[in-house]
Amino acid sequence: MSAPGAPCFHCGEPIPRGVEVRARVADRDEPVCCHGCKAVAEFITGAGLGDYYRYRDTSSSRADEPPRPDRWAAYDRPELVERLTRAEPDGARSITVLLEGLRCAACSWLADKALSLQSGVLDVSVNPATARARLVWDPGKVRLGDLLRVLEHVGLRPHPLAGEHSEQVALLERRSALKRLAVAGFGNMQVMMFAVPLYFGEARGMDADMREYMRLVSMLVSIPVALYSGWPFYQGAWHALRARSVSMDVPVSIGIVLAFVASVWNALTGRGEVYFDSVTMFVFFLGLGRYVEMIARHRAGSVADALARLAPATARRVRSGVAEDVQAVELAIGDELIVRSGEVLAADGLVLGGEGRVDESMLTGESTAVAKPPGARVHQGTHNLGAPLRVQVTAVAGNTVLSGIVALLERAQAERPRLARAADRAAAWFLSRILVGAAIVFAVWWYVDPSRAFSATLAVLVVTCPCALSLATPTALAATTAALARRGILVAHTDAIEMLSKATHVLWDKTGTLTRGLVRVEDVRTCGAVTASQALAWAGSLEQLSEHPIARAFAGSAAPAGPASEAVVHAGQGLEGRLDGRRLRIGTRAYTEALYTGGSTADPAPAPAEGDGTGESWVYLGDASGLLAAFRLTDPLRPEAQDCVAGLAALGLPSEIVSGDEASAVARIAARCGIERHSARLAPQDKLGRLKALQAGGTVVVAVGDGINDAPLLRGADVAIAMGRGSALAQTSADLILVRDSLEDLPHTVDLARRTQRVIRQNLTWSIAYNLAALPLAALGYVPPWLAAIGMSLSSVVVVLNAMRLSRGSTPQRRPQWPAAREPETA
Amino acid sequence: MEILYVMIPLGLVLVAFGLWAFFWATGDGQFDDLDSPGWSVLEDDTRPGPPADTKPDPTSPEEQK
Numbered sequence: 001m002s003a004p005g006a007p008c009f010h011c012g013e014p015i016p017r018g019v020e021v022r023a024r025v026a027d028r029d030e031p032v033c034c035h036g037c038k039a040v041a042e043f044i045t046g047a048g049l050g051d052y053y054r055y056r057d058t059s060s061s062r063a064d065e066p067p068r069p070d071r072w073a074a075y076d077r078p079e080l081v082e083r084l085t086r087a088e089p090d091g092a093r094s095i096t097v098l099l100e101g102l103r104c105a106a107c108s109w110l111a112d113k114a115l116s117l118q119s120g121v122l123d124v125s126v127n128p129a130t131a132r133a134r135l136v137w138d139p140g141k142v143r144l145g146d147l148l149r150v151l152e153h154v155g156l157r158p159h160p161l162a163g164e165h166s167e168q169v170a171l172l173e174r175r176s177a178l179k180r181l182a183v184a185g186f187g188n189m190q191v192m193m194f195a196v197p198l199y200f201g202e203a204r205g206m207d208a209d210m211r212e213y214m215r216l217v218s219m220l221v222s223i224p225v226a227l228y229s230g231w232p233f234y235q236g237a238w239h240a241l242r243a244r245s246v247s248m249d250v251p252v253s254i255g256i257v258l259a260f261v262a263s264v265w266n267a268l269t270g271r272g273e274v275y276f277d278s279v280t281m282f283v284f285f286l287g288l289g290r291y292v293e294m295i296a297r298h299r300a301g302s303v304a305d306a307l308a309r310l311a312p313a314t315a316r317r318v319r320s321g322v323a324e325d326v327q328a329v330e331l332a333i334g335d336e337l338i339v340r341s342g343e344v345l346a347a348d349g350l351v352l353g354g355e356g357r358v359d360e361s362m363l364t365g366e367s368t369a370v371a372k373p374p375g376a377r378v379h380q381g382t383h384n385l386g387a388p389l390r391v392q393v394t395a396v397a398g399n400t401v402l403s404g405i406v407a408l409l410e411r412a413q414a415e416r417p418r419l420a421r422a423a424d425r426a427a428a429w430f431l432s433r434i435l436v437g438a439a440i441v442f443a444v445w446w447y448v449d450p451s452r453a454f455s456a457t458l459a460v461l462v463v464t465c466p467c468a469l470s471l472a473t474p475t476a477l478a479a480t481t482a483a484l485a486r487r488g489i490l491v492a493h494t495d496a497i498e499m500l501s502k503a504t505h506v507l508w509d510k511t512g513t514l515t516r517g518l519v520r521v522e523d524v525r526t527c528g529a530v531t532a533s534q535a536l537a538w539a540g541s542l543e544q545l546s547e548h549p550i551a552r553a554f555a556g557s558a559a560p561a562g563p564a565s566e567a568v569v570h571a572g573q574g575l576e577g578r579l580d581g582r583r584l585r586i587g588t589r590a591y592t593e594a595l596y597t598g599g600s601t602a603d604p605a606p607a608p609a610e611g612d613g614t615g616e617s618w619v620y621l622g623d624a625s626g627l628l629a630a631f632r633l634t635d636p637l638r639p640e641a642q643d644c645v646a647g648l649a650a651l652g653l654p655s656e657i658v659s660g661d662e663a664s665a666v667a668r669i670a671a672r673c674g675i676e677r678h679s680a681r682l683a684p685q686d687k688l689g690r691l692k693a694l695q696a697g698g699t700v701v702v703a704v705g706d707g708i709n710d711a712p713l714l715r716g717a718d719v720a721i722a723m724g725r726g727s728a729l730a731q732t733s734a735d736l737i738l739v740r741d742s743l744e745d746l747p748h749t750v751d752l753a754r755r756t757q758r759v760i761r762q763n764l765t766w767s768i769a770y771n772l773a774a775l776p777l778a779a780l781g782y783v784p785p786w787l788a789a790i791g792m793s794l795s796s797v798v799v800v801l802n803a804m805r806l807s808r809g810s811t812p813q814r815r816p817q818w819p820a821a822r823e824p825e826t827a
Numbered sequence: 828m829e830i831l832y833v834m835i836p837l838g839l840v841l842v843a844f845g846l847w848a849f850f851w852a853t854g855d856g857q858f859d860d861l862d863s864p865g866w867s868v869l870e871d872d873t874r875p876g877p878p879a880d881t882k883p884d885p886t887s888p889e890e891q892k
Contacts, residue, residue: 175859186849213831
């Protein structure tokens with residue numbers, strides 16, 4: 001037996017009792033949780049890529065089922081590949097592939113190596129930040145389908161992307177931001193170098209010529225910083241002003257432009273003071289904050305990615321009796337498609353024939369497959385689990401139900417009002433006060449001494465340049481975003497950090513969030529001479545014939561014993577078939593025992609009756625001699641869920657479960673997590689209703705979810721958190737994404753969010769105090785110019801250093817690495 | 828201190844060169860992925876690298892299956 005509690009070698013999840021699947025890895029047998037993980041682990045080590053297991057810093061995705069080579073058959077056809085891919089020199093082709101399950105640098109190393117080992121592959125570049133790989137290969141030597149199969153074999157599910165425009169745009173945006181940042185950084189360093197002699201010269205005396213020279217050189221270096229690096233701020237301000245609103249870009253731009261123009265004027269005329277050091281530093285730090293935020297946003301994935309993951313790129317079209325694989329974008333209304341078992345629909349349509357059962361959970365949240373008789377509507381992105389379907393296309397591309405949802409999310413994401421507005425309102429308030437103040441100063445000086453009115457007004461505007469004030473929030477948020485990213489928590493929208501610090505309630509989805517979201521065989525009890533693995537093998541063979549969700553629990557647990565003959569499905573009870581010369585039944589206890597012909601049967605387990613309210617279910621296997629085995633099926637609780645709920649409660653955040661599942665199952669999970677309030681059988685709109693009721697009571701609600709049916713809840717929540725392995729659409733609705741798919745760090749995140757708010761408040765207090773102190777002195781003309789320049793820079797530096805405290809002391813713990821601390825196990 | 832009239836422009840030329848190099852590297856994609864290339868030094872050099880550009884090296888050992 002495997003050591004109790006030993007996790008799966010590949011995916012790190014606990015191995016259900018009774019499952020004895022071993023992967024042959026580096027000359028020893030490692031326990032794995034299912035045959036999917038076995039296949040992946042053996043392929044990886046067999047290809048000489050076992051180093052992957054030493055270098056990875058997060059566990060891999062569970063494979064669930066062994067790779068299915070036939071899925072990529074369409075990509076073996078040269079004429080289709082020709083249309084999907086781009087031509088490269090010397091007859092080579094290239095394509096960009098989105099890799100699902102790519103989580104860390106070790107994963108990208110794995111993908112890179114596995115592909116490079118294939119002959120015919122000319123170039124591979126894998127980018128873990130965007131989960132994309134670019135392949136260049138020689139179509140004469142290797143087929144695209146084979147390369148995709150290799151990726152699937154190493155546990156990374158590939159999604160070929162046909163038209164890859166958004167990614168190219170994002171890449172260029174990142175590069176251009178990096179260039180602007182570099183110019184600001186280099187420029188700032190240079191100007192600082194010239195600023196030091198200027199300050200000392202001011203105090204100790206300096207050649208007038210040399211002083212003039214230093215100031216002109218500073219100006220020369222600052223010009224590209226102000227014009228090139230600062231350009232995005234001016235653009236943002238211009239857009240805001242044209243839309244008759246005020247964003248944070250407006251005071252920032254006014255600050256930069258005023259300080260820069262005043263400095264240029266003074267440098268050219270040789271009078272007054274120059275503020276080039278402040279200007280360049282301001283641009284650099286603000287640009288840095290925006291750059292960090294942009295990287296996080298790009299990593300969080302775009303809506304286009306979500307669509308690519310949900311809808312297939314190819315479809316099988318029938319024309320005048322001939323079936324051919326075509327690109328999904330070529331489909332037209334009225335086309336006839338064949339959707340084989342296990343395939344995902346490429347378009348909306350009407351069923352013409354076939355007896356398919358379709359899993360529509362991604363649209364409706366319903367986990368049971370729905371029968372689709374001829375005439376029924378089927379939708380793009382849903383999964384055919386039954387017999388092949390013939391479908392007539394009724395909507396394609398932008399008109400399907402799925403793309404409607406995606407478009408809705410895209411719009412909601414773009415609008416994103418909430419706190420961003422609050423910050424902008426503060427900026428507008430501040431700006432109007434400053435302009436009024438400057439006008440008063442100008443008027444008073446005009447009355448007292450018109451010749452000094454202009455310079456004094458300028459001094460007021462420059463000294464109160466909201467540098468420190470504008471830096472106060474973004475630097476703290478950038479530091480927190482970076483600290484959380486190191487722990488595998490992606491902050492897609494930084495305004496969520498402020499909301500998180502104020503949160504008072506947590507609403508949990510159950511399935512897939514508090515639990516793993518997969519029904520699994522948790523325990524096997526046998527009687528007589530039957531071994532657990534044999535019982536699992538028989539069960540697996542029988543359940544292959546079923547589309548019931550429970551059947552999927554058996555799919556990976558054991559290698560099926562072979563196809564069962566004489567199979568009959570008894571709806572609602574179970575199924576029967578002949579295997580290894582025995583007539584076997586699997587299903588409810590009464591149904592299985594009905595096969596038994598005489599005598600009393602030995603009970604394989606002190607098993608509770610099925611559906612006894614514990615939320616677990618038992619499935620029985622038997623033959624004519626009586627019961628052979630009982631399987632306990634559960635959706636296991638995440639091991640860290642209990643601590644997480646307790647940790648959040650300690651921070652003053654009570655938890656509540658809103659689930660679409662059965663009341664008994666919800667109650668069981670709630671009791672195990674120590675959650676008092678829970679409600680079951682809620683449709684997505686009911687979840688939203690519960691959320692609205694809470695919010696109406698003045699609470700700030702955090703919602704944690706994973707599925708598409710959680711998307712409305714996440715969209716309505718003050719802070720939305722999605723699981724890293726959840727559906728892509730849930731992730732696009734989320735503010736925070738738990739990339740490592742672990743709840744472990746959630747309490748820490750709340751704590752960090754609160755510390756961030758404290759730092760932001762300190763920063764704001766400091767910079768407002770500085771401005772308030774400097775303003776009257778500058779207005780009266782009492783601030784010596786060199787002191788104004790130093791004060792302006794120092795106030796910004798203090799703010800930045802204070803923010804940097806947030807990124808300290810939060811190095812994540814690494815999991816114990818294979819094979820360092822692991823003894824070889826005896827089988 | 829007159830030497831500064833020469834040294835500072837020289838320094839600026841160096842900065843300009845540095846920036847030009849940085850721009851080139853950015854455009855070349857050197858900063859697109861900062862994580863995975865670091866792993867390549869950890870791997871043993873027992874296998875040949877990826878197959879040569881157009882034709883596989885006939886002397887290289889069998890490709891892994």
